[in-house]
Amino acid sequence: MTVEATSREPTGIPKNPGRAELGLRATLLFPNREIVEQYYVPLIYTACRTCYSELEPDEIFRRAEGGEIEVAKMQRLISNVIESGHGSTIEHVVFTFGISGVSRTLSHQLVRHRAGVAFDQQSQRYVTFKKAATMLPQTIAEADPDVRERYEEQIEGAMSLYGDLVGAGIPGEDARFVFPNATRTNLVMTTNLRALIHMSGLRLCTMAQWEIRRLFQLIRHEIFSVSPFLGAFLAPKCVPLGYCDEMNNRDGHCPIRPHKDRVLEAWAEKAQAARAAGKELKVNQPAS
Ligand SMILES: Cc1cc2nc3c(=O)[nH]c(=O)nc-3n(C[C@H](O)[C@H](O)[C@H](O)COP(=O)(O)OP(=O)(O)OC[C@H]3O[C@@H](n4cnc5c(N)ncnc54)[C@H](O)[C@@H]3O)c2cc1C
Structure with a gap:
């Protein structure tokens, strides 16, 4: 099977729950x-x-x-x-x-x-949870109902198994092994x-x-x-730096500050223009 090379789509700022109440x-x-x-x-x-x-x-x-x-x-x-x-x-x-x-x-x-x-941090050894709370990511909350249901079943299943294990005399420090990352x-x-x-x-x-x-x-x-x-x-961190140094923002989808690649390109162009005009750009010269 051949994999077609595709040009990279802008990634977009990662899905953010915006102002949704997350309970934290x-x-x-x-x-x-x-x-x-x-x-x-x-x-x-x-x-x-x-x-x-x-x-x-x-x-x-x-x-x-x-x-x-x-x-x-x-x-x-x-x-x-x-x-x-x-x-x-x-x-x-x-x-x-x-x-x-x-x-x-x-x-x-x-x-x-x-x-x-x-x-x-709250201990999962010393606290035996009656009902451990969990976090539902917004993407799953808004996903296809079947997908969301399967997620919720898994979480509920893990929590219910935890209760059964504790009920069967398994110490909390071992029963907690079934807790998902979603546990609050x-x-x-x-x-x-x-x-x-x-x-x-x-x-x-x-x-x-x-x-x-x-x-x-x-x-x-x-x-x-x-x-x-x-x-x-x-x-x-880009605010005091004045530029973005994140590799995953090379496409510039986050607009808070220009990516450092763009800043260096702009500097190179300016230096080249200066050289063409017979001048040398000083390092501390403002870029404008
Ligand atoms: C967007 C993002 C993605 C990440 N992805 C991953 C990942 O996929 N996998 C993963 O394992 N981690 C990941 N991390 C965690 C990251 O690698 C750091 O461990 C974490 O952000 C802690 O920051 P810090 O190293 O600056 O430590 P801090 O303890 O906050 O240290 C502050 C500063 O002190 C200095 N410092 C501290 N300790 C030492 C030391 N021992 N030697 C020398 N200097 C020191 C460093 O300059 C450091 O920046 C991610 C973090 C971010 C923000």
Whole structure:
């Protein structure tokens, strides 16, 4: 059998459940708005300023926290330092989230983050579930009714077998082997700001899986509610980069930022035009 070569269709932004209610939640447990305003911005400012000042950190912090330094001035320095990649300065503040109703598919991705983040997750050993909840992906919810029915039968079958196994005296830690990836779970996640920006960069990207992307949209909303200034740093990674570096977006279907291949092509064309005109393009020359 011969396989016909087909030109690659634009992939389109992955099917996203849009605003559908997924039953997952992210709640910022700590800190509240007052703590962020009173301490977080002054703390980060103190970390930044200590690098460039003869003053001792406790004096810088006293001035910052006591209102002697304008908030806008603190924010300006913090923005510049973050944009320059001086990331340790934002490791001094942490955020703790209660995350509930997410699938094990999501939690397995989430706990892959290692640096600057701590997790505690509901145990499937110590909790014997009376009725474990599951997540229904939107594509399956909207699929052909036969397909959806078969999916639901499988899930219900697994859950019912779990109950039978536990009823037959099988320990929960073994009965859980029948649980599907769709099984919902709860976690507490504490992360410093640097790790949170990094994770958001990956997980708010349209290439991220829809459920974890939704989680980080909720997380960003929570941070915005205590600090619009800090919340603004939570963005898909292409936003601070200025270009998209995702291989799967070479066709440019996600329009947030141009793919780096296009940026390099544009640069090569400009360099060629400059050479044809007998000039050499300087590396730091604006592309316009
Ligand atoms: C769209 C998408 C698709 C993915 N697909 C897959 C997949 O198919 N299979 C799969 O296995 N995983 C996959 N992953 C997971 C991915 O490979 C990472 O494991 C995950 O995103 C955690 O990110 P991180 O490595 O940046 O770790 P973090 O812990 O968040 O680390 C933050 C940063 O710290 C540095 N760092 C941390 N630990 C070390 C270390 N030990 N050594 C050196 N530097 C370190 C790195 O710069 C790292 O980026 C995917 C992730 C995304 C976003």
